[in-house]
Amino acid sequence: MDDPTISNQSAPLTPSINVPSSIMPDSSLHLDNLSSRTMHINRLLNSSYNRSPSRTIYSDRFIPSRSGSNFALFDISNSPASSEGKEDGSGTYNSLLRAALFGPDTPDKKDASEVPACRNIFRYKTETKRPLHSLSPFGLDESVPGISHSPVKAPRKVPKSPYKVLDAPALQDDFYLNLVDWSSNNVLAVGLGNCVYLWNACSSKVTKLCDLGVDDSVCSVCWAQRGTHLAVGTSEGDVEIWDASRCRRVRTMEGHRLRVGALAWSSSLLSSGSRDKSILQRDIRAPDDFASKLTGHKSEVCGLKWSYDNRELASGGNDNKLFVWNQHSTQPVLKYCEHTAAVKAIAWSPHLHGLLASGGGTADRCIRFWNTTTNTHLSCMDTGSQVCNLVWSKNVNELVSTHGYSQNQIIVWRYPTMSKLATLTGHTYRVLYLAISPDGQTIVTGAGDETLRFWNVFPSPKYQNTDSEIGASFFGRTTIR
Numbered sequence: 423m424d425d426p427t428i429s430n431q432s433a434p435l436t437p438s439i440n441v442p443s444s445i446m447p448d449s450s451l452h453l454d455n456l457s458s459r460t461m462h463i464n465r466l467l468n469s470s471y472n473r474s475p476s477r478t479i480y481s482d483r484f485i486p487s488r489s490g491s492n493f494a495l496f497d498i499s500n501s502p503a504s505s506e507g508k509e510d511g512s513g514t515y516n517s518l519l520r521a522a523l524f525g526p527d528t529p530d531k532k533d534a535s536e537v538p539a540c541r542n543i544f545r546y547k548t549e550t551k552r553p554l555h556s557l558s559p560f561g562l563d564e565s566v567p568g569i570s571h572s573p574v575k576a577p578r579k580v581p582k583s584p585y586k587v588l589d590a591p592a593l594q595d596d597f598y599l600n601l602v603d604w605s606s607n608n609v610l611a612v613g614l615g616n617c618v619y620l621w622n623a624c625s626s627k628v629t630k631l632c633d634l635g636v637d638d639s640v641c642s643v644c645w646a647q648r649g650t651h652l653a654v655g656t657s658e659g660d661v662e663i664w665d666a667s668r669c670r671r672v673r674t675m676e677g678h679r680l681r682v683g684a685l686a687w688s689s690s691l692l693s694s695g696s697r698d699k700s701i702l703q704r705d706i707r708a709p710d711d712f713a714s715k716l717t718g719h720k721s722e723v724c725g726l727k728w729s730y731d732n733r734e735l736a737s738g739g740n741d742n743k744l745f746v747w748n749q750h751s752t753q754p755v756l757k758y759c760e761h762t763a764a765v766k767a768i769a770w771s772p773h774l775h776g777l778l779a780s781g782g783g784t785a786d787r788c789i790r791f792w793n794t795t796t797n798t799h800l801s802c803m804d805t806g807s808q809v810c811n812l813v814w815s816k817n818v819n820e821l822v823s824t825h826g827y828s829q830n831q832i833i834v835w836r837y838p839t840m841s842k843l844a845t846l847t848g849h850t851y852r853v854l855y856l857a858i859s860p861d862g863q864t865i866v867t868g869a870g871d872e873t874l875r876f877w878n879v880f881p882s883p884k885y886q887n888t889d890s891e892i893g894a895s896f897f898g899r900t901t902i903r
Contacts, residue, residue: 577843578843578881580834580843580844580846580877580878580879581877581878582844582846583848584846584848584875584876584877585876585877585878586875586876587873587874587875587876588621588873588874588875588876588901588902589872589873589874589901589902590612590614590868590872590873590874590901590902590903591614591872591901591903592614592615592872593612593614593855593868593869593870593872593873593874594615594639594870595851595852595854595869595870596854597724597764597766597783597808597810597826597852597854598683598697598722598724598740598764598766599613599641599642599683599854600641600642600643600644600683600684600685600724600855601613601614601640601641601642601643601854601855601868602643602855602856602857602866602868602874603643603644603645603652603857604623604645604857604858604859604860604866605645605649605652605666605860606645606647606648606649606860607649607650607860608622608623608624608859608860609621609622609623609645609649609666610622610623610857610866610874611631611643611645611652611666612643612868612874612902613640613641613642613643613654614640614902614903615639615640616633616634616635616636616638616639616640617630617631617632617633617634617640617903618630618631618632618640618643618652618654618664619631619902619903620666621902623859628901628902628903629669630903631652631664631666631669632654632662632664632669632671634654634656637658638656638657638658639656639657640654640655640656640657641655641656641657641681641682641683642654642655642682642683642684642685643655643685644685644686644687644692645687646687647687647689649666649860650665650666650667651663651664651665651666651672652664652666653685653687653692653694655681655682655683655684655685655694656681656682657681658681659676659677659678659679659680659681659682659696659698660674660675660676660678660682661674661675661676661677661678661682661685661692661694661704662674662675663675663692663706672706673706675704675706675711675712676711677694677702677704677711677712677715678694678696678698678700678702679696679698680696680697680698681696681697682694682695682696683695683696683697683722683723683724684696684723684724684725684726684737685726686726686727686728686735687728688728688732688735689732690705690706690707691703691704691705691706691732692704692705692706693726693728693735694726695722695723695724695725695726695737695739696722696723697722697723699717699719699720699721699722699723699739700715700716700717700719700723701715701716701717701719701723701726701735701737701747702714702715702716703715703716714752715752716737716747716751716752716753716754717752717753718737718743718745718753718754718757719737719739719741719743719745720739720741720743721739721740721741721764722739722740723737723738723739724738724739724740724764724765724766725737725738725739725765725766725767725768725780726738726768727768727769727770728770729770729776729778730770730772731775732749733748733749734746734747734748734770734776734794735747735748735749736768736770736778736780737754737768738764738765738766738767738768738780739764739765740764741764742759742761742762742763742764742765742782742786743757743758743759743761743765744757744758744759744761744765744768744780744792745757745758746758746778746794756794756797758780758790758792758799760790760799760802761780761782761786761788761790762782762785762786763782763783763784763785763786763787763808764782764783765780765781765782765783766781766783766809766810766811767779767780767781767782767789767809767810767811767812767823768780768781768812769812769813769814769821770814771814771837772814772816773814773819775795776793776794776795776796777791777792777793777794777800778791778792778793778794779791779792779812779814779821780792780812781805781809781810781811781812781823782809783808783809784807784808784826784827786809787804787805787806787807787808787809788802788803788804788805788809789802789803789805789809789812789823789835789840790802790803791838801838801840803835803840805823805825805833806829807825807826807827807828807829807830807831808825808826808827808828808852809823809824809825810823810824810825810826810852810853810854810855810856811823811824811853811854811855811856812856813856813857813858813865815858815862815879815880816858816862816880816883817862817863817880817881817882817883818880818881819836819837819838820834820835820836820837820843820880821834821835821837822834822835822856822865822879822880823835824853824854824855824856824867825852825853826852826853826854827852829847830847830849830850830851830852830853830869831845831846831847831853832845832846832847832849832853832865832867832877832879833845833846834846834879834880844879846877846879848875849867849869849871849873849875850869850871851869851870851871852869852870853867853868853869854868854869854870855867855868855869856868861882862880862882862883863878863879863880863881863882864876864877864878864879864880865877865879865880874902
């Protein structure tokens with residue numbers, strides 16, 4: 423940086439030295455004055471101004487900066503040592519010359535990677551070098567050039583044991599029924615014999631919702647999306663709508679000739695599947711029992727699921743068929759016939775539009791994936807045992823399947839690789855019933871061993887290892903009625 427003080431005071435120095443002695447009456451006074459000015463200039467030149475290290479500093483003269491100069495262009499290096507281990511005279515001379523010209527700390531020769539891009543030998547400003555920052559938490563590993571290291575994520579651990587077990591007396595061991603569902607208000611509905619019970623996951627309070635009588639039994643339960651009303655399918659072929667908050671029946675809808683084993687909601691539209699091979703579409707706002715009838719299956723309808731956008735309905739039957747219907751069709755728009763056993767397990771992916779998973783019974787044992795948008799069969803996984811239920815995680819791209827003959831296990835899968843993240847055991851009968859909590863972290867499974875088991879299998883939406891709202895505070899074994 424230019425200093426005006428230096429330039430103003432250094433200008434008179436030369437003429438004052440060349441003034442003839444005849445016109446200087448007192449030479450000693452003049453020398454004292456000259457000495458004081460010289461000392462003042464030296465103090466200014468040698469003073470420290472606490473400059474910022476990141477700020478570029480310019481000099482008032484063309485003095486090269488040693489740290490910024492490109493000494494590699496000189497190609498001055500030590501000559502190789504002789505066989506006796508001594509340097510020759512030329513190498514010693516070069517070392518002394520380099521030290522005299524550039525200072526004793528100047529390196530012999532820089533690596534090619536360290537040579538500045540500029541081809542000039544001298545630089546007239548100091549460049550601040552900024553440190554390299556690595557995205558890896560372990561820093562840079564220069565031992566393997568060309569490879570960028572990223573942190574290795576440890577595999578997520580799924581607890582192998584249920585954190586809660588509920589006794590569920592009279593829970594039927596029937597593959598074609600759907601007797602467990604979990605509401606958006608965190609209330610579990612379970613059909614036990616001819617009764618429906620509600621278990622509040624926050625308070626563990628059990629409420630008896632209804633009793634159908636000795637001549638009827640519960641075949642299916644399904645919560646409306648708001649979690650306030652529950653649909654109940656009966657063995658007599660009726661569908662009842664109950665207000666769960668008031669424990670009051672709102673209406674009863676007829677139409678089926680045989681038991682109703684499958685139910686699915688789409689807003690105010692309720693679909694019911696029956697052993698009479700038909701599917702009825704019911705608008706609970708209308709006075710009629712049903713608005714339309716869907717025909718296509720040749721045997722009992724045991725699986726029903728609406729897509730997340732409420733545009734497509736998937737149905738599975740004991741005829742080994744998987745059908746897809748739209749909102750207005752009375753005939754299936756897509757037919758899949760690859761399964762070789764009853765198709766009860768059906769699940770739409772919440773992550774990819776049109777991705778549908780289905781599972782086959784004992785003679786099939788496979789989970790198949792379909793793209794209903796392009797009408798293509800994507801993949802197939804042989805699980806080795808009867809597939810009873812499927813449900814996708816809402817938080818990660820994983821799904822869980824429950825199984826019957828012959829292993830009675832629960833498997834957590836990664837999609838699309840279909841690698842097993844965990845295999846859970848504990849039920850002694852077929853795991854026929856499955857529901858997922860509203861937060862997407864917990865599943866409940868039911869079996870003919872008359873137990874309901876609660877498992878923490880999926881992470882939270884923010885991938886935090888925090889306990890669910892219904893989690894570890896409810897240890898132990900109790901009964902649901």
